[in-house]
Amino acid sequence: MTVQITGLSSMATRHVLADLAGSYEHRTGRRVAIRAMGGVEAAQLIRTGAPTDLVVLASKVMEQLEAEGLLVPGSRAAFARSGIAVAVRAGARRPRIRDGESVKQAILQAGRICYSTGPSGDHLKQLWEHWGIAELLRGRAVQAPPGVPVGEIVAQGDAEIGFQQLSELMHLPGIDIIGPWPDEIQAMTVFAAGIGSASRQVDEARALLADLTSPSAASVKREHGMEPG
Numbered sequence: 054m055t056v057q058i059t060g061l062s063s064m065a066t067r068h069v070l071a072d073l074a075g076s077y078e079h080r081t082g083r084r085v086a087i088r089a090m091g092g093v094e095a096a097q098l099i100r101t102g103a104p105t106d107l108v109v110l111a112s113k114v115m116e117q118l119e120a121e122g123l124l125v126p127g128s129r130a131a132f133a134r135s136g137i138a139v140a141v142r143a144g145a146r147r148p149r150i151r152d153g154e155s156v157k158q159a160i161l162q163a164g165r166i167c168y169s170t171g172p173s174g175d176h177l178k179q180l181w182e183h184w185g186i187a188e189l190l191r192g193r194a195v196q197a198p199p200g201v202p203v204g205e206i207v208a209q210g211d212a213e214i215g216f217q218q219l220s221e222l223m224h225l226p227g228i229d230i231i232g233p234w235p236d237e238i239q240a241m242t243v244f245a246a247g248i249g250s251a252s253r254q255v256d257e258a259r260a261l262l263a264d265l266t267s268p269s270a271a272s273v274k275r276e277h278g279m280e281p282g
Contacts, residue, residue: 060087060107061095065221069277077264091199105249106258115245129247130266131282133274136241137173138219139231147231153238167195167203167212176240204228219278
């Protein structure tokens with residue numbers, strides 16, 4: 054019977070993991086099934102005792118899961134890093150984002166802004182507080198539901214501008230990606246991978262984890278807008 058390695062990941066890493074898992078299956082003959090969902094939802098599922106071999110989530114969440122005994126001790130490893138990018142509806146006017154002030158003005162001038170429930174959204178809200186514009190945006194800022202890409206909401210015309218990790222905006226139809234945030238306000242989300250403590254095939258999961266974090270996986274990560282962890 055062919056062993057199937059199961060996994061849970063955030064939406065931000067679903068495309069790169071699909072490619073890497075597919076390559077691993079082809080080379081080893083071991084089946085891999087990684088389920089992607091909102092990061093908050095994935096962490097909650099793991100905390101309810103859902104069995105999974107591999108977990109790939111934002112590093113802060115992974116640290117918490119390890120501290121709670123929900124990861125095999127010592128299995129947590131850096132997977133990839135992803136920065137925040139800006140998108141508008143395909144064909145729409147492209148605001149300038151050359152520096153922090155121009156990003157701030159683009160936000161103030163937009164009718165509706167969309168952001169995520171993940172780390173990029175948290176960083177954006179912190180910037181609004183720092184800039185003193187949080188109250189001005191009340192009622193104009195739309196938070197995408199967990200598991201729903203910001204780009205989908207922008208493509209539908211329900212927001213004029215959207216902010217999310219580049220890896221989540223890439224490959225979505227109906228949007229134009231203007232580019233990454235300028236360095237002065239950029240925030241890189243680090244994703245980590247680890248083995249679930251409920252795994253019944255730790256050795257198989259460890260072999261997959263080693264492959265996903267190996268130097269040979271770097272080019273695939275870059276194709277999906279991420280950098281190796």
